[in-house]
Amino acid sequence: MRTLLNLIWVIFGGFWLALGYFLAGIIACIFIITIPVGVASFRMARYVLWPFGKSVVPKPGAGAGSAIMNAIWFVIAGWWLALIHLAAALAQTLTIIGIANAWVSIKMIPVTCFPFGKRIVDSGGIL
Template sequence: MRTVLNILNFVLGGFLTTLGWLLATLVSIVLIFTLPLTRSCWEITRLSLLPFGNEAIHVDELNPAGKNALISGGGTVLNIFWFLLFGWWLCLVHISAGIVQCISLIGIPVGIANFKIAAIALWPVGRRVVPVEVAQAARARNARDRFR
């Protein structure tokens, strides 16, 4: 089912959102001061191309024992740069694609996926794209450790 939904996403406009993310990735590579954003761009590019079966999760959720000070402290500054340079227009692209996709009955699941990615597009620094099963296992482990 994931494969069918990913193909549907691609056909119904996912290739356009992915191209937007690829453009942001290339610009972040070209501009020297945005190089730290390149990893986040690439991660969300993968999510935009294949939203079903993958999930964006914060690195602190994946590895709570090794909290990353750079992501925690410097991540906020990077996210502000991100928002000003790329985040707002990528968010609008995903919202627009989601609205267009939700007009047809068959495109509703893909549109909902685009709305989720739109929220991630605003503040992507520190997120990694992993299979859904890995994200669920990390959250379950964190919940178990928190409530022991």
Template sequence: MCTLGNLIWLLVGGLTMSLVWMLVSILAFVSIVGIPWARACWTISDFAFTPFGKEIISRRDLTLKRDIGTSVLGSVGNAIWFIFAGFWLALGHAVSGALCCLTVIGIPFGIQHFKLAELAVAPIGKTIVSNELAHAAREANAKSALAQLRSEA
């Protein structure tokens, strides 16, 4: 099912937006100061090419560790990113998502565009993993949080 979804996705804006992400990645790399964002853009372009079967998750939720991308510096990096590229990428995905949602068949593709729009706003501190891995990480985090709440009570 993921394969069929990804094939149709390429026709409803996925290929175009993936190429846009690649272009932004190349521009960020060439600018030298944008190198920290270039690798993230390249990874997101792969996700924008075939999003079905994958999910966006915070690295902190996945690893249970803070890193530079999930700290205050990550928030500053996301603010800088939003000003220079994030707004335009998010706008492209939001418009594509709205167009996809005009038909019932296009709603799943519109939802994927909206997920990518959210990622375009603040990509630092996020990673892309399989649906199964994201679900397992969230389930393990929920069990850990529940155990902690029960021990406090």
């Protein structure tokens, strides 16, 4: 079931969302100081490409460094990636099959804005 949902997700917007994260990662890696932001963007691109069967959980021990990196992330990439998720969700609601994908896209916005201090893990359930 996860594979089918992921394939539908990739076809109806997941590929383009993942491409946005990938491009953000490339831009962030151009500047030496923002390489950690680029690495986080590449990690998020993998999650956004194939989200079903994955969960985002808080990382134990994340502290002030994560908060600082989240602020940098939000300024560099988070806000416009969140806007892309909103646009994708609006487009996905135009079809009945896309409504579930729109919900997933909306649920990704908090981790899109503030990814540091979080881990992406296998959820182990059906979805």
